[in-house]
Amino acid sequence: MATDAALLIVDVQNDFCPGGALAVPEGDRVVPALNAYVARFQAAGLPIFASRDWHPPVTKHFKEHGGLWPPHCVQGTRGAEFHPDLRLPEGVIIITKGDAPDADAYSPFEGHTPDGRAFPDVIRERGVGHLYVGGLATDYCVRASVLDARKAGLRVTLLEDAARGVDVQPGDSERAVQEMVAAGAERARLDSAAIGPAPGRA
Numbered sequence: 001m002a003t004d005a006a007l008l009i010v011d012v013q014n015d016f017c018p019g020g021a022l023a024v025p026e027g028d029r030v031v032p033a034l035n036a037y038v039a040r041f042q043a044a045g046l047p048i049f050a051s052r053d054w055h056p057p058v059t060k061h062f063k064e065h066g067g068l069w070p071p072h073c074v075q076g077t078r079g080a081e082f083h084p085d086l087r088l089p090e091g092v093i094i095i096t097k098g099d100a101p102d103a104d105a106y107s108p109f110e111g112h113t114p115d116g117r118a119f120p121d122v123i124r125e126r127g128v129g130h131l132y133v134g135g136l137a138t139d140y141c142v143r144a145s146v147l148d149a150r151k152a153g154l155r156v157t158l159l160e161d162a163a164r165g166v167d168v169q170p171g172d173s174e175r176a177v178q179e180m181v182a183a184g185a186e187r188a189r190l191d192s193a194a195i196g197p198a199p200g201r202a
């Protein structure tokens with residue numbers, strides 16, 4: 001990985017995992033792969049961002065207030081916590097999004113750091129030129145992240161073994177991947193040469 005690479009983990013929260021309020025089928029399967037990516041980015045000294053949906057109890061994002069979705073990732077609830085097995089390292093930068101009652105905020109590019117700085121500004125300040133993206137869900141927030149990153153002029157790699165989709169309509173995730181590729185995103189898996197060796201191995 002190049003020195004301007006960074007990892008973006010999108011919304012790996014309890015509510016998007018099996019048993020959660022808006023579960024992605026096999027959503028929890030992304031966790032071991034993401035932990036492996038975290039280890040590699042950490043070993044390489046590269047920035048790691050983790051976004052979280054962080055909705056107020058009343059938001060136009062929820063069905064009962066005109067939106068599409070059942071309540072999920074409500075601020076301060078267990079459902080909004082990161083999956084307990086996700087090993088976020090010290091120094092991870094949490095990107096909060098959807099915390100305004102009028103925002104869907106599928107994309108972390110609409111999010112902010114704990115000290116209130118906009119994610120696109122932080123990316124620019126850190127000199128990130130290549131974003132590796134995994135998490136939940138392929139056909140919503142991962143898709144939005146990848147497309148916004150491309151619009152921001154970044155090189156983007158979708159981590160295929162670290163993303164899962166909702167598939168409200170069958171095929172949504174595959175169509176989202178095709179859309180990301182058409183927008184210039186690359187695809188990789190843990191064993192891809194582009195990802196580099198696992199830490200501790202040659």
Ligand code: VGL
Binds near residue numbers: 140141
């Ligand atoms: C998401 C649906 C609604 C996601 C968020 O994280 O992909 N999907 N809100």
